[in-house]
Amino acid sequence: MTNELSRERRCALLAEAQRAELMELADACLADGAQVRLLVGPEVGCVTAQVREPVLAQRFLLGDVLACRAEVEFAGHRGWAMRLGDDRAAVLAAAVLDAEAQSGRPLAADVDLLCERVASRRELRESREWAELAPTVVEFEELT
Amino acid sequence: MGYSGARGGLEAILAAEDLVRRKRDHAPAPWASTEQITARFRLAVDRVMGEAGLYDEPTAAAAFRQAEGDTLEASHLLRAQRSTLPRLAVSEPVDPDEMTVLRRIVPAFREPDGPQLLGRTSDYTGRLLERPEGPPQPPPETAAPGAAAGPAERTEAQRRPGRFLDLLRKNDLAVEGRTADDPEPYDITRKPARPPAERSAVLAAMARAESGALVALWYRSVLGPDGDVHEITLGELRHGRLPLRVRHPHTGNPVAVGEFRVTEAEAVEDLDGADEDRTRFDVGYGLCFGHNERKAIAMANLDIANRRFGRSGPLEQLLLLTIDGLDSGGFLEHLKLPHYVTFRSMVERKQAMRAAAEAGEDPPARVAEPAGKDCR
Numbered sequence: 001m002t003n004e005l006s007r008e009r010r011c012a013l014l015a016e017a018q019r020a021e022l023m024e025l026a027d028a029c030l031a032d033g034a035q036v037r038l039l040v041g042p043e044v045g046c047v048t049a050q051v052r053e054p055v056l057a058q059r060f061l062l063g064d065v066l067a068c069r070a071e072v073e074f075a076g077h078r079g080w081a082m083r084l085g086d087d088r089a090a091v092l093a094a095a096v097l098d099a100e101a102q103s104g105r106p107l108a109a110d111v112d113l114l115c116e117r118v119a120s121r122r123e124l125r126e127s128r129e130w131a132e133l134a135p136t137v138v139e140f141e142e143l144t
Numbered sequence: 145m146g147y148s149g150a151r152g153g154l155e156a157i158l159a160a161e162d163l164v165r166r167k168r169d170h171a172p173a174p175w176a177s178t179e180q181i182t183a184r185f186r187l188a189v190d191r192v193m194g195e196a197g198l199y200d201e202p203t204a205a206a207a208f209r210q211a212e213g214d215t216l217e218a219s220h221l222l223r224a225q226r227s228t229l230p231r232l233a234v235s236e237p238v239d240p241d242e243m244t245v246l247r248r249i250v251p252a253f254r255e256p257d258g259p260q261l262l263g264r265t266s267d268y269t270g271r272l273l274e275r276p277e278g279p280p281q282p283p284p285e286t287a288a289p290g291a292a293a294g295p296a297e298r299t300e301a302q303r304r305p306g307r308f309l310d311l312l313r314k315n316d317l318a319v320e321g322r323t324a325d326d327p328e329p330y331d332i333t334r335k336p337a338r339p340p341a342e343r344s345a346v347l348a349a350m351a352r353a354e355s356g357a358l359v360a361l362w363y364r365s366v367l368g369p370d371g372d373v374h375e376i377t378l379g380e381l382r383h384g385r386l387p388l389r390v391r392h393p394h395t396g397n398p399v400a401v402g403e404f405r406v407t408e409a410e411a412v413e414d415l416d417g418a419d420e421d422r423t424r425f426d427v428g429y430g431l432c433f434g435h436n437e438r439k440a441i442a443m444a445n446l447d448i449a450n451r452r453f454g455r456s457g458p459l460e461q462l463l464l465l466t467i468d469g470l471d472s473g474g475f476l477e478h479l480k481l482p483h484y485v486t487f488r489s490m491v492e493r494k495q496a497m498r499a500a501a502e503a504g505e506d507p508p509a510r511v512a513e514p515a516g517k518d519c520r
Contacts, residue, residue: 051238
């Protein structure tokens with residue numbers, strides 16, 4: 001998975017990772033004293049959900065989703081992250097990990113391993129979810 | 145207190161607010177945590193998110209707790225909170241076909257593409273009140289009813305089934321309204337929409353409407369005085385998760401930053417107008433934050449009703465001007481503020497009229513409403 005992970009895919013998985021695992025790995029990345037500089041945030045705001053409805057294929061604005069973003073320069077590389085919710089520390093850690101992965105520094109592979117764990121967890125969650133939902137599939141009989 | 149015509153009362157106002165806080169926050173009952181509210185009152189939390197127009201479960205739960213369970217007040221708190229936040233981005237257009245369904249039913253057709261998935265619902269069972277003495281016992285380790293056959297096969301078609309509208313299209317039963325143009329969506333949070341308005345403004349207004357107001361307006365449109373008689377068939381109803389994507393600032397490519405839950409409905413309309421294609425159906429669309437089926441169904445029906453009758457009657461105006469809970473509720477609530485000066489002037493007018501009548505004077509001529517103003 002490590003070789004195939006695109007920047008966007010990595011960002012998406014870091015957006016889904018748990019706070020504790022992000023912060024633990026980010027702390028480890030920062031432990032060697034590499035310079036880190038905040039470029040944006042971390043700031044809490046909204047992402048406006050724009051939907052293209054399927055009937056006339058017209059776009060409309062459904063509403064806002066709470067989100068948090070950060071951008072850093074770390075060891076000479078820029079890292080960016082956005083996550084839903086308002087956890088500033090988690091999004092800052094995710095931005096550091098994005099920069100670590102971009103830089104190819106020693107823990108870059110660990111960032112991708114973390115992403116792999118997040119992806120596996122998602123797969124497991126969806127399997128369990130479907131196991132709960134599947135018994136509710138119904139075939140009503142038609143009275144004629 | 146800065147309302148016009150009265151001032152002062154600060155000490156009493158602070159004491160009243162303090163009473164709210166003390167009775168609410170120090171009630172002789174266990175504290176309701178945010179997690180408890182999102183888990184046990186999820187439909188209320190979803191309703192608050194939808195009516196506020198801001199999706200975040202913990203924030204909506206905090207508002208619900210602060211508002212002591214008053215969903216409109218909670219939406220007010222949430223919308224006020226939202227007004228303090230910057231807009232970080234407008235998402236890439238979300239494609240509802242990407243929805244991972246948690247519930248999906250097609251009442252119009254027995255065998256649609258993909259499953260009829262009841263999901264988490266008590267729609268088909270009697271409403272009997274349960275009053276347990278305490279927390280229920282943990283569920284047994286045995287599998288849920290119907291799950292004895294082992295792990296369920298999970299396919300893309302089951303989690304993201306084809307929509308009923310596409311089936312109608314495939315059978316040439318739906319009118320084609322899609323065009324090549326792609327107008328920018330109207331942003332009702334920046335500028336109030338007034339009729340005549342683009343459809344995107346009406347859809348946005350309905351998406352954050354007060355649920356009861358939308359249902360009531362739908363009921364009026366079906367049974368009420370406007371004469372917009374139309375068949376009502378619910379084509380499809382879904383509850384599920386959609387991905388939210390923004391442009392990555394470095395690569396310029398879309399990146400998913402999370403998922404949000406929505407309820408979606410399609411209302412099938414039997415076209416019967418003289419200038420309509422009576423060999424096909426048309427479809428109305430409803431979508432709102434969270435799990436709120438009544439709202440999505442009402443929205444879908446009102447979308448098609450508005451496209452057919454919105455400008456030949458009052459419907460578009462009603463949708464744009466009367467269904468926002470903060471607008472209507474706020475106006476109503478302001479009536480509780482002191483209106484001493486207003487009412488005193490009304491009393492003085494009555495007294496002047498009475499004095500004139502007692503003196504045998506003719507009453508002053510009634511001043512007509514300005515031209516063009518419809519006085520009801």
